[in-house]
Amino acid sequence: MSPHGETLTAAGTAPAGTTTDAVPGDPAGTRTDGPARRRRGRWAPYLFVGPAGLLFLAFSLVPIVIAVALSFQDTATLGEGSWVGADNYRTMLSDPLLRTALLNTVVFTVGTVPTAMAIGLALAVALNRPLPGRGVLRALFFVPMVAAGVVVGVIMSWIFNPDYGVANNALRALGLGGLPWLTSPRTAMVTLVLVVVWTRIGFCMVIYLGALQSIPSELREAAAIDGASRWQRFRRLTVPMLAPTTSILLILNVVFSLQAFDVIYVMTGGGPGFSTTVLIQYVFRSAFADARMGYAAALGLLLVLILLVFTLLRQRATKKAEELL
Amino acid sequence: MTAVPVRPAPTAPSAPTRPGGSPRERRSSRRRWLLTAALTAVAIAVVFPLYWMVVSALTTGGQSQSSEFYLWPDAPTVGNFTEVFATQPVWRWLGNSMLVATVGTALSVCVSLGAGYALAKYRFRGRGLLYALFLVTIMIPIQVTLVPAFLVVARLGLVDSPWAVILPTLFDVVGIFIARQFMLGVPDALIEAARLDGAGELRTFFRVVLPSCGPLVGVLVILGFMNRWNDFLWPLVVLQGNESLTVPVGLSTLTTNPAFSSPWGAVMAVATVAVVPLLVVFLVFQRTFVQGIASTGIK
Numbered sequence: 227m228s229p230h231g232e233t234l235t236a237a238g239t240a241p242a243g244t245t246t247d248a249v250p251g252d253p254a255g256t257r258t259d260g261p262a263r264r265r266r267g268r269w270a271p272y273l274f275v276g277p278a279g280l281l282f283l284a285f286s287l288v289p290i291v292i293a294v295a296l297s298f299q300d301t302a303t304l305g306e307g308s309w310v311g312a313d314n315y316r317t318m319l320s321d322p323l324l325r326t327a328l329l330n331t332v333v334f335t336v337g338t339v340p341t342a343m344a345i346g347l348a349l350a351v352a353l354n355r356p357l358p359g360r361g362v363l364r365a366l367f368f369v370p371m372v373a374a375g376v377v378v379g380v381i382m383s384w385i386f387n388p389d390y391g392v393a394n395n396a397l398r399a400l401g402l403g404g405l406p407w408l409t410s411p412r413t414a415m416v417t418l419v420l421v422v423v424w425t426r427i428g429f430c431m432v433i434y435l436g437a438l439q440s441i442p443s444e445l446r447e448a449a450a451i452d453g454a455s456r457w458q459r460f461r462r463l464t465v466p467m468l469a470p471t472t473s474i475l476l477i478l479n480v481v482f483s484l485q486a487f488d489v490i491y492v493m494t495g496g497g498p499g500f501s502t503t504v505l506i507q508y509v510f511r512s513a514f515a516d517a518r519m520g521y522a523a524a525l526g527l528l529l530v531l532i533l534l535v536f537t538l539l540r541q542r543a544t545k546k547a548e549e550l551l
Numbered sequence: 552m553t554a555v556p557v558r559p560a561p562t563a564p565s566a567p568t569r570p571g572g573s574p575r576e577r578r579s580s581r582r583r584w585l586l587t588a589a590l591t592a593v594a595i596a597v598v599f600p601l602y603w604m605v606v607s608a609l610t611t612g613g614q615s616q617s618s619e620f621y622l623w624p625d626a627p628t629v630g631n632f633t634e635v636f637a638t639q640p641v642w643r644w645l646g647n648s649m650l651v652a653t654v655g656t657a658l659s660v661c662v663s664l665g666a667g668y669a670l671a672k673y674r675f676r677g678r679g680l681l682y683a684l685f686l687v688t689i690m691i692p693i694q695v696t697l698v699p700a701f702l703v704v705a706r707l708g709l710v711d712s713p714w715a716v717i718l719p720t721l722f723d724v725v726g727i728f729i730a731r732q733f734m735l736g737v738p739d740a741l742i743e744a745a746r747l748d749g750a751g752e753l754r755t756f757f758r759v760v761l762p763s764c765g766p767l768v769g770v771l772v773i774l775g776f777m778n779r780w781n782d783f784l785w786p787l788v789v790l791q792g793n794e795s796l797t798v799p800v801g802l803s804t805l806t807t808n809p810a811f812s813s814p815w816g817a818v819m820a821v822a823t824v825a826v827v828p829l830l831v832v833f834l835v836f837q838r839t840f841v842q843g844i845a846s847t848g849i850k
Contacts (some may be wrong), residue, residue, distance in 0.1 A: 273753075285722055289695055290699070293698070369598060370597060372829045372830055374781060376799040384604075389606060390618060395618055424597065457689075487694065487784060491770040513697065528693070530692070
């Protein structure tokens with residue numbers, strides 16, 4: 227017997243059995259009690275959702291409205307601003323730094339998302355088999371997810387330190403030259419992509435693993451009996467069955483990459499030069515380093531727009547995937 | 552799970568699994584061990600950065616500030632820990648982080664449970680609109696609302712207090728979403744039965760609905776704690792005095808702190824202190840942890 231029965235008995239109203247054993251959707255009981263209950267409990271949903279609603283109002287909705295208002299203002303410092311119409315949006319069109327930031331965002335996203343998903347899928351397929359110690363392995367791959375972005379940032383900055391970092395020390399011990407890693411505009415982005423992929427593969431693995439476990443093993447066995455090779459089974463059976471998961475993971479990873487801030491902020495701060503300034507870095511930089519709040523707000527809304535497009539794409543993709551199945 | 556027979560060549564004719572001892576079986580087991588070995592190598596590479604964090608925290612400045620390649624310090628020492636704890640308010644940072652994470656999580660879980668219940672189990676005016684508005688905020692990165700939210704917090708006179716960190720993060724869309732999904736699965740019959748028995752709305756929630764939400768609360772607590780413990784940008788903006796920082800913010804100030812001749816040992820010591828509590832939580836509650844992170848993915 228579940229705890230519900232006991233608590234109700236303790237409330238002194240009914241024997242435990244009648245409550246938990248009630249048939250789902252007992253129509254008689256619902257109907258007779260309906261109108262009375264509705265009158266009595268009308269305030270209840272508002273009470274339950276009230277705290278969330280108030281917090282949402284104060285710390286989400288109001289700031290968003292202020293942000294939209296700011297995007298039509300020119301503000302030298304905090305507070306006072308003058309209305310400038312769509313000037314901030316017009317500035318965006320001819321801002322070479324914004325172009326760089328958008329390009330970097332594309333490079334960063336295209337570098338991180340497919341790589342992390344491919345490695346995650348490979349690990350999931352491998353760990354879906356009965357292997358010795360697979361529980362431990364799964365846990366190990368997942369561990370980087372636990373570390374804060376700042377922690378990842380400082381560890382990786384240290385590992386890739388060009389003078390004393392273990393990466394270059396190892397390369398030099400092997401007789402190879404060290405690499406500049408984060409200190410050169412040519413290698414900084416690649417290094418960042420590497421680090422972010424590292425933080426992300428555990429997540430992709432877990433999601434893929436969950437999806438793989440829901441594929442009936444009879445299917446794979448049937449395919450094997452029909453003479454399909456391992457690769458054919460993967461290509462023709464596993465990959466199509468995973469398509470809905472892949473589309474969800476794709477959009478999620480894109481959103482993660484578009485919002486990736488802490489690691490980049492700690493490791494490069496967008497530099498050297500502007501080589502790792504992605505859009506979200508540029509928003510932050512405009513607001514706090516350049517003190518252009520209005521422009522930063524407009525840039526931020528551009529980012530929201532991009533995120534919205536991806537979310538809508540994802541909804542369509544998932545719907546399509548559902549129709550196919 | 553049933554083992555799928557391993558097929559060495561794509562051209563292999565179809566045949567059911569043969570009883571043990573056949574060459575194919577032996578080859579299959581060899582391949583399994585090879586695969587395990589390869590995966591272990593990858594796992595070591597994945598865990599290495601965290602291992603290196605601990606090693607660097609235990610290495611003297613002399614050895615770590617050199618171009619020598621080593622995997623374990625010649626003379627492991629806790630000197631980095633004692634130095635950084637003596638010169639920086641690391642205990643205060645830990646205390647602040649603990650306060651923000653525990654109080655914030657406790658309150659936020661209550662808010663999410665209530666909102667999730669209302670959105671899942673009541674029909675009320677404006678429900679659809681409210682839920683849609685909630686969900687849209689998932690897409691709004693914090694950088695966009697950073698300045699306005701700071702203005703709100705400043706107006707409330709909270710800057711530099713732990714409440715400046717706690718209050719704005721109490722509204723947690725993902726938590727509300729997970730709570731709603733879970734509560735949709737709580738049978739209506741259970742709730743109706745409680746009402747039939749004369750239980751009020753609040754009693755129904757606390758005595759009937761909540762007790763069946765154990766796994767949900769587990770996921771919310773772990774996710775909430777992890778996100779608050781790791782949170783960086785918002786605390787960075789609203790906390791100012793060195794004494795009132797949380798661990799990640801304090802950590803980020805160390806890399807540029809001129810007080811350290813070799814900051815990396817100190818940085819790695821604080822990084823270790825920042826990660827270990829979460830690692831312990833992760834190892835103890837691994838299942839809930841993974842479930843929680845996975846469920847944020849499948850929204």
